[in-house]
Amino acid sequence: MPHAASPIAAEQALAAAQILTQALPYIQRYQGKCMVIKYGGNAMTEEALKRGFARDLVLMKLVGIHPIVVHGGGPQIGALLERLGKESRFVDGMRVTDRETMDVVEMVLGGLVNKEIVTLINSHGGRAIGLTGKDGPLIIARKMMLTRRRENADAEVVDLGHVGEVSKINKSLLDYLARGDFIPVIAPIGVGEDGASYNINADLVAGKIAEVMQAEKLIMLTNIRGLMNKQGELLTGLGAAEVDALIADGTISGGMLPKMDSVLDAVKGGVPRAHIIDGRIEHAVLLELFTDSGIGTLIERR
Numbered sequence: 001m002p003h004a005a006s007p008i009a010a011e012q013a014l015a016a017a018q019i020l021t022q023a024l025p026y027i028q029r030y031q032g033k034c035m036v037i038k039y040g041g042n043a044m045t046e047e048a049l050k051r052g053f054a055r056d057l058v059l060m061k062l063v064g065i066h067p068i069v070v071h072g073g074g075p076q077i078g079a080l081l082e083r084l085g086k087e088s089r090f091v092d093g094m095r096v097t098d099r100e101t102m103d104v105v106e107m108v109l110g111g112l113v114n115k116e117i118v119t120l121i122n123s124h125g126g127r128a129i130g131l132t133g134k135d136g137p138l139i140i141a142r143k144m145m146l147t148r149r150r151e152n153a154d155a156e157v158v159d160l161g162h163v164g165e166v167s168k169i170n171k172s173l174l175d176y177l178a179r180g181d182f183i184p185v186i187a188p189i190g191v192g193e194d195g196a197s198y199n200i201n202a203d204l205v206a207g208k209i210a211e212v213m214q215a216e217k218l219i220m221l222t223n224i225r226g227l228m229n230k231q232g233e234l235l236t237g238l239g240a241a242e243v244d245a246l247i248a249d250g251t252i253s254g255g256m257l258p259k260m261d262s263v264l265d266a267v268k269g270g271v272p273r274a275h276i277i278d279g280r281i282e283h284a285v286l287l288e289l290f291t292d293s294g295i296g297t298l299i300e301r302r
Contacts (some may be wrong), residue, residue, distance in 0.1 A: 023290035030289065032063035033216035034178055038206035039117070040072035041223040043279030050120055052282045053221075057183055058126040059286070067099045069128075069185045070206040070214065073113040080104050090259060091158050091257035092148055095224040097199040102162040105199045106132075111189040117185050133190040134197065139205065140168040141190025141198040164190045164198025166208040201268040207262030211269035217286060218266045220259060221279030225262075226297030227252070239302045240267050274299045 027291065037057075039297045043049045060067050074095070077086045081104055089096040096107060110132040121128035133139025141164035147168030148156040168188075177184045188205040210218035227235045227243075230251055238246075243264055247250045252260050263274045277284050288294050 003104075022292060023286075025114060026290045027063045030216060032066070033291075034066045034068060034206075034213045035060065035217050035219060036068045036070065036206050036210035036213065036215045038070050038072070038203055038218075038220045039222055039279075040074070040202060043073070043221045043277045043284070044071065044073070044113075044117075046280075049279065049282060051124070051265050053279075053285065054117075054120045054126065056283055056285045057121055057128075058124050060127060060289070061181075061183055065289075067183055068174065068178055068209060068215075069183065070188060070209060071113060071117055071119065072184065072188070072200050072202040073109045076113055077101075077105055077108045082107055088089075090255075091146060091160065092165060093258050094144075094146060094160055094201060096160050097162040099162065101299065102197055102199060103202075105162075106189060106197060110134075111187055112183060114187045121183055121185070126183050127181050129177060130185045130187070130188040133200070133205070136170045136173045137191050137234070138170045138173055139166060139188075139190040139200065140170075141165065141192055141200060142167045143192070143198065149212060162196070162198055164192065164200050166200060166205060167191065169209055169212040171212050174209065201262075203257045203259040203262040207266040210266045210271045210274075214217045215266075215271055216272050216273070217289075218263065218274040219285060220263065220274070220276045221284065222259070222276055223280060224276075225278050226276045226295075227256075227299075234297065236296070236298045238297065240264055240299070240300045243299060263299055267299055270301070272301055 013230065020177040043053055045051055057067050080086055114130040118128040131138055143159060144163045144165040146158040146160055148158050174184060188200045188202040190200050192198060207218060225234050243260060247260060267274055275288055275296050275298055277288050284295060288296065
């Protein structure tokens with residue numbers, strides 16, 4: 001015997017329909033576009049967030065958007081180094097990487113973390129393919145010598161060991177994968193002209209890939225609401241010059257510097273919009289892409 005639908009179920013169905021209606025113009029706008037997503041923080045470690053992120057990527061691909069994922073893995077690297085009795089050192093948010101640390105970086109990023117993400121996406125119906133910058137080769141790197149900003153003193157040049165910066169991205173390989181049925185999942189390990197491996201900050205890799213691919217958006221998942229001012233207020237709708245000023249006055253410092261440098265390079269290099277969003281929120285990527293209000297901090301080219 002048929003049952004009458006409950007008012008609560010009808011309200012939930014209506015809310016779902018309204019959400020889909022709101023998402024439609026954004027789906028139409030972004031169809032065929034490339035989105036580069038830096039995946040890290042709590043979104044990579046909490047099970048519900050991990051599953052939600054995988055479903056978000058599969059949905060994006062199904063509606064014709066081409067996501068490219070660049071992931072970090074700093075906490076996982078640090079945990080293994082600690083178990084091995086090796087201390088982690090950082091300079092301006094960049095990990096100092098000697099030969100032994102580089103071996104751990106390759107094992108954790110290129111192996112454990114990368115394959116876990118790929119498996120998770122595939123288990124939700126996607127077709128993810130895992131890569132390091134050494135595959136293809138995808139990322140040609142050169143050794144980075146970090147220029148450290150210091151107050152009331154000359155800048156200091158720091159040798160970080162096997163830490164690199166991006167020299168070249170193999171765009172044709174990413175085009176082939178992203179425009180096909182695959183979701184590329186990239187570990188930020190580059191290879192030098194001499195065959196040496198380099199640990200590259202994932203934010204820098206994501207920004208450079210967004211620039212080279214002329215992505216519609218660069219999305220950075222973080223463990224904060226977005227970029228905050230000194231009063232703890234969320235900032236958004238910023239231009240590149242405004243971000244430069246926030247770096248100059250010390251509002252942006254420490255571990256946020258590599259992230260903001262990569263965002264600025266991408267925006268100045270032709271990416272229309274970059275977003276720093278809170279990866280602790282379930283389905284954060286979809287909320288940014290498919291809702292009128294979006295979330296987090298928007299930085300745009302202007």
